[in-house]
Amino acid sequence: MPVRVQQQDFDLSDEVAALRAGQAGIGAIVSFVGTVRDMNDGSSVAAMELEHYPGMTEKALEDIVAKAKARWPVLDALVIHRVGPLAPLDQIVLVAVTSPHRGEAFDACEYxxxxxxxxxxxxxxxxxxxxxxWVDxxxxxxxxxxxxxEGD
Known part of the structure; x- marks a missing residue:
């Protein structure tokens, strides 16, 4: 499943290992993990609540991944986004991309x-x-x- 929206945390090592399993053509794996900060816009943050629109959110994320795969030679990609209550230092999001070469993997992950x-x-x-x-x-x-x- 290339896209997951969930309350539970994720393990970066386990997710990357599963993403690359059996793919001998991978030359690069690029990942991004976003976390909850304890400060934002000049105020301390004690907690964050993430809400989403079930069904619509997963579809939007799947469309984003599909656009990245159409633009670069991405072998695989994974997006995990957490929802619900989170505290500072908690992981919020994982984006991981595999590709034959690092440049395309970096670009696709950033995209x-x-x-x-x-x-x-x-x-x-x-x-x-x-x-x-609410965070703007x-x-x-x-x-x-x-x-x-420009390139879309």
């Missing part, structure tokens, strides 16, 4: 996470000393996505 950050239907609520707040999209995420739009 997937840039699209995921801006176009996948997730909502984040942080618990701060000032109270709960970042201008930097939109700028990162813009570089890929």
């Amino acid at each position: 997937i996470i840039d699209y995921l950050k801006t176009e996948a239907p997730f909502w984040k609520k942080e618990q701060t000393p000032e109270g709960a707040r 999209a970042r201008v930097t995420d939109d700028a990162a996505l813009a570089k890929w739009k």
Whole structure:
């Protein structure tokens, strides 16, 4: 399953081992793991709640992976995104890509996470000393996505 949305944590080593198992053509594996920070926008963060739209979220992630596979010689890709309550240091997301060469693997991994950050239907609520707040999209995420739009 190239896309999973789940509450439980994941083990990076186990996930990468499963992704590369039996694929002798792999020359590169690139992975990205996003974690919960204890600070955001000048406030400490005690906890984060991630919500999603079941069904729609998985479909959006599958579409992003399919676009990356169409653009680069990706042998395989995996996206795991957690939902529910999370604490600082918890893992949120894993994107892992296998390819014959490192350049394509890096590009495809970055492409997937840039699209995921801006176009996948997730909502984040942080618990701060000032109270709960929804996390807005970042201008930097939109700028990162813009570089890929030219080639789409």
